Amino acid sequence: MRNVIFLTGEDMLDVDMPIVKEMNASNSNQFNITWMVVLRGYGWFKEDEINTFCKQNNVNLILLEQLGKLKNPLSIFFHIKVLKILKKLNPDVIYDSFAGTPFLHFLRPLFLSKEKFVIAIHDVVQHYKMKNYMARTFYNNFLMKTYDNFHIFSENQLKIFNEKFKNKKTFCTPLYLKDFGELKENNRITDKKITYFLFFGIIRPNKGLDFLIEAANTLGKRYDNFHVVVAGKCDEWEVYDKQIERPEQFTLKIGNVETDEVPDLLSGTHFLVLPYRDVTQSGVLLTSYNYNIPIIASELEWFTEYIEDGSTGYLFESENAAELAKKMEICINLDEVGYDSLVDNLKTFIAKAINIKDITQEYAKFFETVNIDSK
CATH class of the missing domain: 3.40.50.2000 (Glycogen Phosphorylase B;)
Known part of the structure; x- marks a missing residue:
C-alpha cells in the first residue's frame, strides 16, 4: 500500500x-x-x-x-x-x-x-x-x-x-463537478416568461464581462423579457458599471460570493454566460453543470470539449459581442419545451463525460x- x-x-x-x-x-x-x-x-x-x-x-x-x-x-x-x-x-x-x-x-x-x-x-x-x-x-x-x-x-x-x-x-x-449544496426548490425558476442569464465568479479582464454587457445593451433595445445577474468580486467595477445602458435589466451582486449563496444564484437562472477571452478550465462551468444549468460560452478550445453547440448549450465567436447577442436571443425565444430538451441533453452528456x-x-x-x- x-x-x-x-x-x-x-x-x-x-x-x-x-x-x-x-x-x-x-x-x-x-x-x-x-x-x-x-x-x-x-x-x-x-x-x-x-x-x-x-x-x-x-x-x-x-x-x-x-x-x-x-x-x-x-x-x-x-x-x-x-x-x-x-x-x-x-x-x-x-x-x-x-x-x-x-x-x-x-x-x-x-x-x-x-x-x-x-x-x-x-x-x-x-x-x-x-x-x-x-x-x-x-x-x-x-x-x-x-x-x-x-x-x-x-x-x-x-x-x-x-x-x-x-x-x-x-x-x-x-x-x-463542484457541489455547493442543494438547490432550494421553492426558489427554482419553473417558467421562461423572463429569461435569466448569470455571470458568476471573480471578475477579471480575461473573463470578458464587457462582451456580455454590450450584448445585453443591444438586446435591450428590442426585448424586455430577459434579465442579467452579475455576481462576483471585482477590483475595478466602475469600468464595467459605466458600460451598462439599462440598469433595470441587471441585478448586481459585486463582492465575495459565499459558498452557501451559490445554490440560490443558480436556482434563479436559466443560462450561465462565460464570454471569456481565454480559458484553461472553468470551475464555474463545472459548478453550473452540477446543477444542470446550460451555458453560453466563447468558442474556445476547452469550452468546445464541454459544450455541444445547440444541443447542450451554445458557443459563439470569442470576443464578438454581436454573436453573443444572437445566441442570447435564441435563448430568450426558446420555449419551455425547448429549454427542457437542452437540459436533458446536458444531463446525458454530464453522466458520460464527467x-x-x-x-x-x-x-x-x-x-x-x-x-x-x-x-
Whole structure:
C-alpha cells in the first residue's frame, strides 16, 4: 500500500475535495491517503466544514493555517513547517495543488526528493492581463522545469505543456463537478416568461464581462423579457458599471460570493454566460453543470470539449459581442419545451463525460507509476 498526501491550498479545496473522498473510499486497499489542507483565511471554506467532511468520509486530515500575504518574507517559516511535516510523514507520493508560492519549492531540495511530487498545473500559460502575471509565469515555469510528474486538467493545456516541456510524465483528467449544496426548490425558476442569464465568479479582464454587457445593451433595445445577474468580486467595477445602458435589466451582486449563496444564484437562472477571452478550465462551468444549468460560452478550445453547440448549450465567436447577442436571443425565444430538451441533453452528456470513478482511476493509475524509492 502506498502512502499518498494530497497537499491542497484553500483556493483548490473544491477541486480536490471530491477526489480525496472518492479515492479514499474506492482505493482504500491501494492507497493510504492523508489530506493536508492549508487555509489562508479567504472564508470560502471554514475549519468546521473541513473537519466535518473528513470525519464523515474517514479521511485523515492535517489542517494548517497560513496567515499574512504570500510575499511576506516571514511566510518562509510556514513553508519550512510544511516541508518538515512532509519529511516526517515520508509519503510515497505528494500530490501538490498548493504550489507553495513563493518559497516552498525553492526550499524543497533541503527536505524531500522531487521524484515524490506530482504537481497539479491548471494554467500552463497565464491568463490575459492576470494580476502578478510575470511572477506567476516565473514560478509556474520554475515548477514545470524542475519537476517530472504532472497533472494537467485539459487536452488543450496538455498539448501546450508537451510543446514547452519534453520528457515529462503527465496524466490528464478534467475537474469534477463542484457541489455547493442543494438547490432550494421553492426558489427554482419553473417558467421562461423572463429569461435569466448569470455571470458568476471573480471578475477579471480575461473573463470578458464587457462582451456580455454590450450584448445585453443591444438586446435591450428590442426585448424586455430577459434579465442579467452579475455576481462576483471585482477590483475595478466602475469600468464595467459605466458600460451598462439599462440598469433595470441587471441585478448586481459585486463582492465575495459565499459558498452557501451559490445554490440560490443558480436556482434563479436559466443560462450561465462565460464570454471569456481565454480559458484553461472553468470551475464555474463545472459548478453550473452540477446543477444542470446550460451555458453560453466563447468558442474556445476547452469550452468546445464541454459544450455541444445547440444541443447542450451554445458557443459563439470569442470576443464578438454581436454573436453573443444572437445566441442570447435564441435563448430568450426558446420555449419551455425547448429549454427542457437542452437540459436533458446536458444531463446525458454530464453522466458520460464527467464521471468521478473514471477520473479518480486516472489518479490511481498515475500514482502507481511515481517513484517511491527516492530518498
